[in-house]
Each structure stands twice: as structure tokens, then as C-alpha cells.
Amino acid sequence: MAQMFPSIGEKRPKMPVFTIEDCPQCGTKTKRAFKLGDFVYREGGECAKCHAKTIISMIYAELIKVQ
Amino acid sequence: MGLPSGGLTTTVFYVIFTIILFAVSFLWAPRIQAYTALNDVKKNLEKLQVLKDASRREAIGYVNTVMKSSKDAQARVDQFLEYFTIMPVDLDPNGIVGKIEHVTRLQDDRIRDELKALSPGADPVQISVAQNILEVATSLNMIFKIVRHFYIQGQKTKSYFILVQLQMIMPMLVQESEALMSAVDAFKQAQPIGDGLGPMVAGKLMVGKEKVTVERETVYAVTEYKGRKLFVLKAEGPMGTVGRPQVGVEKIINDPNNKISTVIMVDAALKLEGENTGEVAEGIGAAIGGIGVEKFRIEAAATAKDIPMYAIVVKQSLIDAISVMKKEIAEATDKTIERVNRLVEEKTKEGDTVLLVGVGNTLGVAQ
Numbered sequence: 227m228a229q230m231f232p233s234i235g236e237k238r239p240k241m242p243v244f245t246i247e248d249c250p251q252c253g254t255k256t257k258r259a260f261k262l263g264d265f266v267y268r269e270g271g272e273c274a275k276c277h278a279k280t281i282i283s284m285i286y287a288e289l290i291k292v293q
Numbered sequence: 294m295g296l297p298s299g300g301l302t303t304t305v306f307y308v309i310f311t312i313i314l315f316a317v318s319f320l321w322a323p324r325i326q327a328y329t330a331l332n333d334v335k336k337n338l339e340k341l342q343v344l345k346d347a348s349r350r351e352a353i354g355y356v357n358t359v360m361k362s363s364k365d366a367q368a369r370v371d372q373f374l375e376y377f378t379i380m381p382v383d384l385d386p387n388g389i390v391g392k393i394e395h396v397t398r399l400q401d402d403r404i405r406d407e408l409k410a411l412s413p414g415a416d417p418v419q420i421s422v423a424q425n426i427l428e429v430a431t432s433l434n435m436i437f438k439i440v441r442h443f444y445i446q447g448q449k450t451k452s453y454f455i456l457v458q459l460q461m462i463m464p465m466l467v468q469e470s471e472a473l474m475s476a477v478d479a480f481k482q483a484q485p486i487g488d489g490l491g492p493m494v495a496g497k498l499m500v501g502k503e504k505v506t507v508e509r510e511t512v513y514a515v516t517e518y519k520g521r522k523l524f525v526l527k528a529e530g531p532m533g534t535v536g537r538p539q540v541g542v543e544k545i546i547n548d549p550n551n552k553i554s555t556v557i558m559v560d561a562a563l564k565l566e567g568e569n570t571g572e573v574a575e576g577i578g579a580a581i582g583g584i585g586v587e588k589f590r591i592e593a594a595a596t597a598k599d600i601p602m603y604a605i606v607v608k609q610s611l612i613d614a615i616s617v618m619k620k621e622i623a624e625a626t627d628k629t630i631e632r633v634n635r636l637v638e639e640k641t642k643e644g645d646t647v648l649l650v651g652v653g654n655t656l657g658v659a660q
């Protein structure tokens with residue numbers, strides 16, 4: 227039944243998209259703007275702390291509120 | 294208040310005026326309403342046309358500039374938009390699922406092959422993206438044409454009931470079309486969409502493991518959790534595809550070496566108004582959408598071997614499911630994996646083998 231009247235959702239404003247890189251060594255998470263060619267579970271850049279290879283763990287859109 | 298003073302003439306005039314007013318509102322009310330409905334529908338129809346044209350332009354633009362089509366894609370894209378699928382006859386429904394699957398696969402293969410022929414240099418991700426954009430453009434084209442059909446019919450017949458029915462569903466059609474259009478942005482840049490949650494959960498468990506291609510665009514890996522063997526299945530990313538999980542599930546379940554004792558399916562589910570995006574819910578059954586072919590085959594495979602099926606879904610609206618993944622949904626990945634682990638601990642014992650299926654469009658999500 228629930229599928230019959232699903233929520234279409236609110237109009238979405240243009241939201242910036244971010245890529246999150248996780249370091250498997252020290253657990254540091256880096257958040258940066260999405261670049262073309264990024265995809266989840268792809269190798270990311272070098273970790274700023276321990277210089278290990280990071281892995282992209284998430285790509286998501288987030289509404290940034292301007293104060 | 295009383296009647297206005299000023300003699301007989303004014304009184305007679307007043308009475309006649311009232312009668313005419315009554316007559317007009319009684320006799321012509323449906324006409325007046327039909328006229329307002331017609332205007333309303335027309336305004337929304339124009340909106341649908343704008344969306345339809347925009348999606349067509351996006352499709353042509355993508356094939357021409359990103360996929361570097363060998364010749365101008367405009368005419369081909371216009372042909373794609375008019376492609377139709379004739380569904381098998383259901384007078385005798387025995388075996389219809391196989392026929393539907395056959396027809397829809399053929400449609401899918403045809404567009405992919407023709408896109409490949411159009412731009413031989415394009416990579417598989419680009420082809421899948423173009424296919425997704427074309428799907429959006431085809432849907433918008435279809436919605437527009439059907440609405441226009443009833444609009445013209447209403448105009449011709451002045452039928453109040455056709456127009457008013459159209460007027461009632463118009464706001465929802467426009468919203469749905471806008472939602473479809475917003476998906477194109479995510480597709481173009483190959484970003485994960487909300488529906489990609491299932492693949493994201495499965496993919497996380499598959500990272501670093503050896504991947505086996507079990508069927509076209511469908512891969513699995515074997516991992517372990519607290520003494521249980523875990524088969525994890527998903528569509529092959531980062532292409533924009535849902536793969537063929539039903540074939541994967543059948544093959545894995547029917548392999549006598551595997552001895553699957555439990556199936557767990559993870560999918561995105563459409564939420565009702567008022568529910569929170571990213572909410573995780575658990576249930577029983579085959580969590581998979583679509584036309585029903587996949588669901589049928591997975592249910593049949595599990596039933597034949599009497600294997601319990603557990604479902605974990607993450608709630609989202611239609612627009613969230615087809616546009617760039619929201620933060621709440623991305624963050625639900627770890628919560629979902631926790632639920633999977635708990636289910637595995639509760640419902641199976643050490644030495645058992647579990648099949649986990651991450652259902653959804655795996656655009657922008659590898660493994």
C-alpha cells in the first residue's frame with residue numbers, strides 16, 4: 227500500500243556535492259568538493275596525516291546553510 | 294434589506310436579473326468549470342513541455358559532447374525517445390514473467406548497442422549514463438504526450454469530466470516530472486543516487502575481496518562475519534545499472550556447494566509523507582522494485598529451497614531516490630550494515646552461509 231502513495235519529495239535546491247575520503251590506516255576523514263571521475267570505493271588521494279592511500283567512502287549532496 | 298425602492302420597473306428588472314443569474318450559473322456552471330480546468334491544464338502542460346525539451350537537449354548534448362558521437366546524435370536521440378515496448382499478452386498468464394523479461398531485456402540491449410555504435414569510443418560508464426538520461430527523456434516525453442492527448446480530447450469534447458480528472462492529477466505529474474529532470478544532473482556527472490544505497494552497503498563489504506562476475510553487470514564476493522560465510526551480490530559499478538540480481542541469486546542459491554541458509558536484501562524504499570529520509574526499517578520478503586520480474590525469480594528461487602528472506606530498507610522520497618544521494622542516506626550505510634550484522638547473528642549460527650543482496654542502481658558506486 228505504501229508504494230501507492232509515495233512521497234515525491236520537496237523541490238531540491240541545487241546542493242553542493244562532496245566526496246568523503248577515509249584513511250584506512252588512521253581513520254581520518256577528509257571532506258572535499260566532488261570532482262568528475264570520483265566514485266564510491268575508488269582510491270582517493272594521500273592521507274594528510276600518515277600519507278597512506280585513502281578510499282572514497284561517500285559521495286553526497288548536502289544543503290549548506292549560509293549564516 | 295428588502296427590495297430596492299423606485300417603482301415597478303426596477304422591481305421587474307431586479308427579478309429578471311436574478312432569474313438570468315440563476316439560469317447562467319445552473320446551466321453553464323459545468324462549462325465555466327471546464328474552461329477554468331482547461332486553462333489550468335494548459336499552464337501545466339506548458340511546464341511539462343519545457344521539461345521534456347530540456348531532457349531531450351541534455352540527452353543530445355551528452356551523446357554529442359561527452360561521448361563524442363561520430364555523427365550528430367539529434368536524429369537518433371529523437372528516434373530513441375519514440376521507442377516503445379509491446380508487453381506480452383496476459384490472456385494466458387502462465388509463463389508471462391519470462392516473456393516480460395525477454396522483451397524488456399531486448400529493449401535494454403537494443404538501446405545500449407545502438408549507443409555503442411553511435412559513439413564507439415565511449416566507455417561503459419558513459420554508455421550507461423546515456424541510457425539513464427535517455428530513460429528520463431523517454432518518460433518525460435511519454436508523460437507530455439499522454440497529457441496533451443487528453444487535453445486536446447477535452448478541448449474537442451468540452452467534456453468536464455475528462456478535464457477535471459486531468460486537472461486533479463496534474464500537480465502530481467508536474468512534480469514527478471520535475472523529480473525526473475533533477476535526476477539528469479546526477480546522471481551526467483556519474484554521481485551516486487539515493488537508490489544506490491543497496492549497492493553502497495554491499496560494495497562496502499566487498500572492497501578488497503575478489504570479485505566474481507556471475508552474470509552480465511552483476512558481481513559477487515565472498516567474505517566472512519563471525520564464523521558465517523557471506524556471499525555479497527550487487528550490480529557492477531560504477532556503471533549506472535541495476536544488474537541482474539535475480540540471475541545472481543538463482544545461481545548462488547542453486548549451487549549445491551554454497552548451501553545458502555538465509556537471504557538478506559537491502560534496498561531503498563519510497564517513504565510516505567512525514568517519514569524521515571534515511572530511516573532504516575526491517576521486514577520480511579524480497580526487497581526489490583521494478584516491473585516484478587526480478588522479484589518473482591528471487592522469490593521462486595528462495596521458496597524452492599525454503600530459504601528465509603529478510604529485508605532491510607532505507608526510506609526516501611522519489612526525488613531523493615533518483616537524484617544525488619543525500620547526506621542522510623549516505624550515512625545510513627553504516628547503520629544498515631549494523632542491522633545486517635545483527636540479523637546475521639540472530640538468525641544464523643556459526644558455519645552457516647548467508648547471501649546478502651544490495652539492490653539498486655549502482656551509478657557512482659564501485660565494489
Ligand SMILES: [Zn+2]
Nearest residue numbers: 249252273276
Ligand atoms: Zn591516515
